[in-house]
Amino acid sequence: MAAVQETVEQVRRVGADQYKYGFVTDIESDLAPKGLSEEVIRFISAKKGEPEWMLDWRLEAYRRWLTMTEPKWARVDYPAIDYQDLYYYAAPKSTAGPKSLDEVDPELLRTYEKLGIPLHEREILAGVERPEGEERPRVAVDAVFDSVSVATTFKEELKKAGVIFCPISEALREHPELVRKYLGTVVPTSDNYFATLNSAVFSDGSFVYIPPGVRCPMELSTYFRINEKNTGQFERTLIIADRGSYVSYLEGCTAPKRDENQLHAAVVELVTLDDAEIKYSTVQNWYPGDENGKGGIYNFVTKRGDCRGANSKISWTQVETGSAITWKYPSCVLRGDNSRGEFYSIAISNGRQQVDSGTKMIHLGKGTTSRIISKGISAGRSSNAYRGLVSAHRKAEGARNFTNCDSLLIGDACSAHTIPYIEAKNPSCVFEHEATTSKISEDVLFYCMQRGLSQEDATALVVNGFVRDVLQQLPMEFAVEAQKLISVSLEGSVG
Amino acid sequence: MTALLEIRDLKAEIAGKQILNGYDLTVNAGEVHAIMGPNGSGKSTLSYVLSGRPGYTITEGQALLAGADLSQMSVDERAAAGLFLAFQYPLEVPGVATMTFLRAALNAQRKKRGEEEMSSPDLIKRVKELAKILDMDMEMLRRPVNVGFSGGEKKRAETLQMMLLEPKLCILDETDSGLDIDALKVVSNGVNQLRSKDRGIVVITHYQRLLDYITPDVVHVQSAGRIVRTGGKELALELEETGYARYQAEAA
Ligand SMILES: Nc1ncnc2c1ncn2[C@@H]1O[C@H](COP(=O)(O)OP(=O)(O)OP(=O)(O)O)[C@@H](O)[C@H]1O
Ligand SMILES: [Mg+2]
Numbered sequence: 001m002a003a004v005q006e007t008v009e010q011v012r013r014v015g016a017d018q019y020k021y022g023f024v025t026d027i028e029s030d031l032a033p034k035g036l037s038e039e040v041i042r043f044i045s046a047k048k049g050e051p052e053w054m055l056d057w058r059l060e061a062y063r064r065w066l067t068m069t070e071p072k073w074a075r076v077d078y079p080a081i082d083y084q085d086l087y088y089y090a091a092p093k094s095t096a097g098p099k100s101l102d103e104v105d106p107e108l109l110r111t112y113e114k115l116g117i118p119l120h121e122r123e124i125l126a127g128v129e130r131p132e133g134e135e136r137p138r139v140a141v142d143a144v145f146d147s148v149s150v151a152t153t154f155k156e157e158l159k160k161a162g163v164i165f166c167p168i169s170e171a172l173r174e175h176p177e178l179v180r181k182y183l184g185t186v187v188p189t190s191d192n193y194f195a196t197l198n199s200a201v202f203s204d205g206s207f208v209y210i211p212p213g214v215r216c217p218m219e220l221s222t223y224f225r226i227n228e229k230n231t232g233q234f235e236r237t238l239i240i241a242d243r244g245s246y247v248s249y250l251e252g253c254t255a256p257k258r259d260e261n262q263l264h265a266a267v268v269e270l271v272t273l274d275d276a277e278i279k280y281s282t283v284q285n286w287y288p289g290d291e292n293g294k295g296g297i298y299n300f301v302t303k304r305g306d307c308r309g310a311n312s313k314i315s316w317t318q319v320e321t322g323s324a325i326t327w328k329y330p331s332c333v334l335r336g337d338n339s340r341g342e343f344y345s346i347a348i349s350n351g352r353q354q355v356d357s358g359t360k361m362i363h364l365g366k367g368t369t370s371r372i373i374s375k376g377i378s379a380g381r382s383s384n385a386y387r388g389l390v391s392a393h394r395k396a397e398g399a400r401n402f403t404n405c406d407s408l409l410i411g412d413a414c415s416a417h418t419i420p421y422i423e424a425k426n427p428s429c430v431f432e433h434e435a436t437t438s439k440i441s442e443d444v445l446f447y448c449m450q451r452g453l454s455q456e457d458a459t460a461l462v463v464n465g466f467v468r469d470v471l472q473q474l475p476m477e478f479a480v481e482a483q484k485l486i487s488v489s490l491e492g493s494v495g
Numbered sequence: 496m497t498a499l500l501e502i503r504d505l506k507a508e509i510a511g512k513q514i515l516n517g518y519d520l521t522v523n524a525g526e527v528h529a530i531m532g533p534n535g536s537g538k539s540t541l542s543y544v545l546s547g548r549p550g551y552t553i554t555e556g557q558a559l560l561a562g563a564d565l566s567q568m569s570v571d572e573r574a575a576a577g578l579f580l581a582f583q584y585p586l587e588v589p590g591v592a593t594m595t596f597l598r599a600a601l602n603a604q605r606k607k608r609g610e611e612e613m614s615s616p617d618l619i620k621r622v623k624e625l626a627k628i629l630d631m632d633m634e635m636l637r638r639p640v641n642v643g644f645s646g647g648e649k650k651r652a653e654t655l656q657m658m659l660l661e662p663k664l665c666i667l668d669e670t671d672s673g674l675d676i677d678a679l680k681v682v683s684n685g686v687n688q689l690r691s692k693d694r695g696i697v698v699i700t701h702y703q704r705l706l707d708y709i710t711p712d713v714v715h716v717q718s719a720g721r722i723v724r725t726g727g728k729e730l731a732l733e734l735e736e737t738g739y740a741r742y743q744a745e746a747a
Contacts, residue, residue, distance in 0.1 A: 449570040452604035465590025
């Protein structure tokens with residue numbers, strides 16, 4: 001039909017120029033020598049003043065990485081990465097060590113303000129509108145700029161509650177016993193090519209520890225910003241919720257527009273002990289590249305949660321709109337009896353973006369349950385694949401999973417794929433799987449436009465309706481942000 | 496004076512098939528017109544051509560809304576210019592609460608016309624008033640647009656949208672079908688409240704019964720893609736008696 005053709009034409013002209021976080025901060029950086037070698041790893045470790053065991057850990061990972069080959073099974077296609085042509089460490093010169101907010105380079109503070117992330121605690125308190133009577137949400141922020149954390153807010157208040165929230169490099173110095181006990185226990189150094197690389201060179205990231213019985217008094221969040229050219233970002237996040245505790249954590253990511261691809265290979269490890277719960281939300285908006293697929297972030301991320309204790313729960317919610325390439329499978333190992341894993345995902349691809357994302361739910365304990373709701377939206381000439389594994393161990397008596405994967409296509413030049421893997425080794429488990437793929441309905445768009453909405457607003461409205469189940473999982477303050485982001489990332493997908 | 500809607504010798508096709516064959520119609524502000532005609536005679540097609548539904552192409556002739564050539568306007572521009580179509584088969588918009596939809600639609604139109612947006616409290620207040628007139632439960636308006644609504648509920652919801660948007664030209668495509676007897680009265684009452692000297696209303700219907708409640712100024716008989724007869728409200732009564740047989744023969 002004519003209208004479809006028209007949409008396709010418009011999609012061809014798609015511009016990723018809407019990316020509004022594409023500015024560069026002009027700041028002097030401390031760089032490690034280009035390329036990867038034992039020397040560079042020693043350099044990073046020394047910069048961070050790490051204990052000896054940490055350096056050994058990194059070197060062991062590095063030696064292993066040298067023997068590994070890059071995985072090729074994902075439905076993504078990109079030119080070979082020259083690992084020797086990257087910087088593995090870049091830090092704003094002014095941040096020699098951990099500082100109080102007042103000492104942070106004003107240029108950096110401005111960067112975060114531009115990104116809509118005020119680091120001044122007062123501003124955070126003042127900045128969010130709420131209906132009357134409702135308490136203002138407070139969010140503690142850890143801001144990571146290239147390879148280092150530049151500021152963490154609300155530390156004192158969190159400390160009173162016994163919560164540790166700090167850069168992982170700081171945790172290595174101040175709480176080495178905790179880090180050592182948990183680091184690499186969820187994602188071992190040998191896990192996969194990118195995780196092994198991360199283990200060797202990781203620079204910064206956040207560390208969270210919630211003591212037994214404590215409900216974290218505020219949302220915790222980390223904002224990652226890649227600024228420096230030709231720099232890889234390899235952050236490492238470790239969150240431990242001790243017995244009966246609860247925390248909600250959010251990460252957000254942006255990067256400048258650059259013609260070169262930038263590599264982001266993060267590792268996130270979550271551990272919940274008995275009766276504990278971690279809610280982990282991501283709003284990922286890395287630079288996706290331009291309409292011809294030039295530039296953009298390669299996002300190769302390993303995220304895994306270990307429900308180590310009985311009745312514990314880990315819930316991943318992600319809104320993925322950016323990156324040229326996304327390779328990401330936030331997973332849950334349901335080890336504790338009756339533990340629960342959840343995965344709620346919205347993945348939007350436009351232009352020439354390629355997404356291969358999904359989750360793994362590994363049922364090991366008795367009575368474990370999991371739920372997967374995935375909403376993929378492809379527009380432009382993008383490709384969007386959901387890849388999910390649900391497995392039950394022999395001992396996972398009565399395990400249950402419910403999976404629902406819906407894909408929405410906008411235009412004719414994009415594609416969507418659903419690749420489910422199911423392994424049930426225990427006959428008592430019940431796995432349910434539902435999947436749909438549909439094209440955005442021209443009739444529904446016409447109906448909305450007849451009521452006065454532009455084609456773009458109509459599309460955004462329909463897409464927001466499509467992802468509603470997942471948006472509802474996000475903390476309120478971020479749901480609004482995510483909704484806006486969805487509209488922005490679809491700009492240019494229609495007229 | 497410029498007519499509100501002026502259709503001159505309009506020919507239009509869908510999928511290469513000509514459906515409208517030289518359509519002429521003039522609706523002035525303040526008038527209510529009824530269009531009747533057999534199934535497949537192109538009544539809905541007319542409404543889609545006027546509102547700009549993709550796939551419907553004008554091959555000859557013109558349609559002007561208050562003097563402006565509709566074919567030069569996008570679907571949403573036509574809406575903002577005051578053209579409203581109450582669909583014969585309203586569409587569902589999953590996951591989008593009706594209230595959200597109403598707000599988005601109203602404010603999009605207002606913005607295009609350079610008017611100020613309506614605040615949420617004002618909107619809720621207005622919608623409550625309308626829901627009362629149409630005997631609708633506010634609970635329904637929290638549900639996604641038309642999803643799971645019964646046939647009659649959808650028609651009420653269309654009427655509510657129309658009353659909120661206060662269009663200049665209302666086209667009601669078989670709004671009466673699917674309504675029970677009480678609902679027919681309620682909806683007609685809503686439509687009658689919209690009657691004004693600044694507004695034109697076109698009701699497409701198969702039944703004289705609706706016209707008992709919404710009294711038309713002019714009644715047209717449409718057959719094979721054009722108007723074959725025009726008369727007063729008594730024409731509808733006559734049709735009730737005779738049916739369309741003679742018109743269909745004439746048109747052929
Ligand atoms: N996509 C299409 N391709 C071909 N013919 C079509 C298409 N859509 C509609 N038509 C035809 O156009 C003609 C007019 O249809 P339309 O829906 O306008 O009739 P109508 O007068 O509204 O009928 P009813 O009273 O049943 O609602 C019908 O013959 C219909 O089959
Ligand atoms: Mg019809």
